[in-house]
Amino acid sequence: MHPQPVQFSRLHGQQGQAVALACLNQPATLNALTLAMVERLDAQLDAWARDPEVALVVLYGAGGKAFCAGGDVRMLRxxxxxxxxxxAVAALTRFFAAEYRLDHRIHRYPKPLLVWAGGVVMGGGLGLMAGASHRVVTETSRLAMPEIDIGLYPDVGASHFLNRLGALGRFIALTGTSLNAADALHCRLADVALENDAFPALLERLAGARWQHDAAADRARLDTLLTGLAAESPPTLAPSALAEHAAAILAIAGHATLDDMAAALHACHGDGWLARARERFAAGSPSSRALIWQIGERLKDADLAGALRAELALSVNTCLAHDFAEGVRAQLVDKDKQPRWQPASLDAVDPREIAARFEAPWRGPHPLADLR
Structure with missing residues (x-):
C-alpha cells in the first residue's frame, strides 16, 4: 500500500482544540506537486477552515531535504x-487552475496557517509559502524561482508578490537567484527564522498553547510564540547576499527597459555572487526573459486574484511553447544542461508571440473567475 502523497493529522491540545498538520509526503521528488496532491490539500484546507475544533494549520514537507521543490514539471512536460x-490545453488548465486556487485559499485563509519552509523551496513551493500567515525559514532553507532555466516564468502568484518588491523582485525573477533564510527575511518572503531542529519543540508548544478561535488574536498569539522560540535558540544564518548587494541590484534592475537591464548586468564586474546571477540570466530562455519583463509591466498593479487569472493563461500557453519542453529536457530529463532555445537570443524574440501568451487558450468562462 502506497503512502498518501499528502498526509493529514492532528495534535490535540487544551479544551478540545487541535493543531492540524498537513505533510507533503513525496520526499523522493522533493515533494514536487502533482494534481492529486494539490486537490487533496485544497479540499482538506477547506474542511479545516470550517472545523470548529481546528485552531490553526501547519504545512510542512517530509524527508528533511525540502518543503516543496515546486510543481512536477516532468509531468507537465x-x-x-x-x-x-x-x-493538452484542458489538462494543463486543470492543473494550473487547481494549483492557483490552492494558492489563493492560503492567502485568504481564515485561521493561522504556518508553513515550515526548511530545505528546498522552489516555484510552486514558494507559491504555497508566500500566502501563509506565518512563514518560517531555517538555516537549511534555499528558496528560488528558477523558472527561467526551463522556459517558464515565476507563477503561483509571483506576478503579484514579486512585483511588490520592485527592482528586487525583478532581479529575483530574471536571474533565478537562490535565496537563503536571511535573504528571505530581507525581502519579506519569510517572517521568522528558527533552528531546523526546533520543529518538534514548535509542535509541542503549538499543542500546549491556548487558542481563542479568533483569527486576529490567534495570529498574534502565534507571533509571540514564534518570537519567543527564536529568542531562546536563535539560528546561525549565513548573511544575506541580497542585503549586501542591495545598491548593485537596484542599479541593475531599476532600469526602464529589459535591454538596459541586460546591459547593466553584463557590464557589472562584482563578486562571484553577481557573476553567477549574470550567467544564469544569460543562460535562461530568451523568451522567458521577455515574458517576465512584460509581466512586470502589465501586471504591476494587479491584485492577487487578477494576477492568478492572468497567470493561468500565461502558464498554459508557455507550457505549450517550445522552450518549456526543451528546458525540462535539458535540466531534468536528459540532464545535458544544454537547452536549445528557440529563439536563441533576446533580439530574436517576437513581441507578438509574447503578447499572445496573455490570451486565454480555453473556450468559455475563465476557470478562476470566482476568485476575489
Whole structure:
C-alpha cells in the first residue's frame, strides 16, 4: 500500500482544540506537486477552515531535504507534448487552475496557517509559502524561482508578490537567484527564522498553547510564540547576499527597459555572487526573459486574484511553447544542461508571440473567475 502523497493529522491540545498538520509526503521528488496532491490539500484546507475544533494549520514537507521543490514539471512536460492540442490545453488548465486556487485559499485563509519552509523551496513551493500567515525559514532553507532555466516564468502568484518588491523582485525573477533564510527575511518572503531542529519543540508548544478561535488574536498569539522560540535558540544564518548587494541590484534592475537591464548586468564586474546571477540570466530562455519583463509591466498593479487569472493563461500557453519542453529536457530529463532555445537570443524574440501568451487558450468562462 502506497503512502498518501499528502498526509493529514492532528495534535490535540487544551479544551478540545487541535493543531492540524498537513505533510507533503513525496520526499523522493522533493515533494514536487502533482494534481492529486494539490486537490487533496485544497479540499482538506477547506474542511479545516470550517472545523470548529481546528485552531490553526501547519504545512510542512517530509524527508528533511525540502518543503516543496515546486510543481512536477516532468509531468507537465508530458501533458504539453500531447499531440492533441485541445486535450493538452484542458489538462494543463486543470492543473494550473487547481494549483492557483490552492494558492489563493492560503492567502485568504481564515485561521493561522504556518508553513515550515526548511530545505528546498522552489516555484510552486514558494507559491504555497508566500500566502501563509506565518512563514518560517531555517538555516537549511534555499528558496528560488528558477523558472527561467526551463522556459517558464515565476507563477503561483509571483506576478503579484514579486512585483511588490520592485527592482528586487525583478532581479529575483530574471536571474533565478537562490535565496537563503536571511535573504528571505530581507525581502519579506519569510517572517521568522528558527533552528531546523526546533520543529518538534514548535509542535509541542503549538499543542500546549491556548487558542481563542479568533483569527486576529490567534495570529498574534502565534507571533509571540514564534518570537519567543527564536529568542531562546536563535539560528546561525549565513548573511544575506541580497542585503549586501542591495545598491548593485537596484542599479541593475531599476532600469526602464529589459535591454538596459541586460546591459547593466553584463557590464557589472562584482563578486562571484553577481557573476553567477549574470550567467544564469544569460543562460535562461530568451523568451522567458521577455515574458517576465512584460509581466512586470502589465501586471504591476494587479491584485492577487487578477494576477492568478492572468497567470493561468500565461502558464498554459508557455507550457505549450517550445522552450518549456526543451528546458525540462535539458535540466531534468536528459540532464545535458544544454537547452536549445528557440529563439536563441533576446533580439530574436517576437513581441507578438509574447503578447499572445496573455490570451486565454480555453473556450468559455475563465476557470478562476470566482476568485476575489
Amino acid at each position: 508530458q501533458l504539453a507534448l500531447d499531440p492533441d492540442r485541445e486535450r
